[in-house]
Amino acid sequence: MEDIILVIVLLICLFTDIKSRKILNIVTLPTIVFGLVYNILTTGFEGFLYSGKGFLAGLGLLIIPYLLGGMGAGDVKLMTVIGVLMGSNFVFYSFIYTALIGGAIALILIIKKKGLINIIKSIFFNVVFFRSNLGSILLSKDKKSSISFPYGVAIFFGTLCTLVWGGF
Template identity: 75%
Template sequence: MENIVLIIVLLFCLYTDVKSRRILNIITLPTILIGLTYYFFTQGFEGFLYSGKGLLVGLSLLIIPYLLGGMGAGDVKLMAAIGALMGTSFVFYSFIYTALIGGVIALLLIIKQRGFINSIKSLFFNVVFFRSSLGSMILPNGDKKSSISFPYGVAIVLGALSCLVWGGF
């Protein structure tokens, strides 16, 4: 049952994030409540704790990037909803898949915008001269207009689906 709810929630969030770059509370908050109540009624207080721990782990994995301005609150709530619905180990492995997929998407977008040769030159310069931040690859000369962003909900959805299909490591 929880797998079906997860897939439906992920597909709705994927659609809204791609279309409007928003993950809606009307999807994530009821999902959190569904997870908490489902596990409470099927497994009692232990089930409620199982779901609650998943919620807290999902929330804690993305709260720092959110507080630093790296992503929206909807992304954080989606990861918390995944945790409430699927538990701690699932949300943790989903996060790892999400980070890997998000990194690949970001790298492809950097290469697309700056060109392959410029990206390699910039990476080489940063590595050779021990620059403390590779951020100049994304924000050259601090120019916010040339920054690269993408709806991170896409990576979260793909990460959760990957975990659903392949499981943990």
Template identity: 75%
Template sequence: MIIIIVLILSLLISLYTDIKNRKILNTVTFPTLIFSFLYHIWTNGFDGFLFSGKGFLTGLCLLIIPYILGGMGAGDVKLMAAIGALMGTSFVFYSFIYTALIGGVIALLLIIKTNGFRNTIKSFFFNVVFLRSNLGSMILAKNKESSISFPYGVAIVLGTLCTLVWGGL
């Protein structure tokens, strides 16, 4: 029960700070990590350490590539790692699946809202019809004026809450 309380408290604080300041604070993720390891070691000894460690590494590895590519902040990665340390490998994996689905829906809605969807489709078909070879540059272009971003912590929180309520897919 204490695990669920710590999880929900960490998620709510992270949700608030990510929406307000676009940051997930270390003062939330690090104490959650420390509590996770200490709690699981206290209750299950070395097996608890392994449980938290595997969850931590799974959460970290799931988001490290998007972070390296510049698609999200370090706070998002640390939050997912803290969720893994607290709840374990299976839980963080399902949270990641829900998070990716929710994040995709949010991104699609933002693209449609800003009329970028129509422009992206037009540009894609233009490149295909005229056999232009810059499809990769069209997709990977980093134009600050046309880029759309949102606090991904929102998707992480919603995905984790979905896992908490519904469990695995």
């Protein structure tokens, strides 16, 4: 049951995040309540602990990137939904897959925007001349040249990977 609800919520959030760059509260907040109530009704206090730990894990994994401005609150709430429905172990593995997929998407977007040859030249120059600002090659502080993407896409695929393959 939780798997079906999770996939439906993920699909809705994927669609809204791509379309409007928003993960809607009307989807995430009722799902958090549903997951908590469902787990309490099916397994009692154990279900409360299961959902509670999942809630804290999902929230804890993305709250710092959110506070630093790296992602929106909807992404945090979606990861919290995953934790409440599926538990802390599942949300942890989902986070790992999501981070790997998100990193790959970001790298592809950076290469596409800045050009692979320019990035290789800059890295080579910095390594040869022992410069320590390699991070500034890839990530610019200039808003006009910054790169962003809807992180709900990475959360969607990361969670699907966890559903299909499980943990490591």
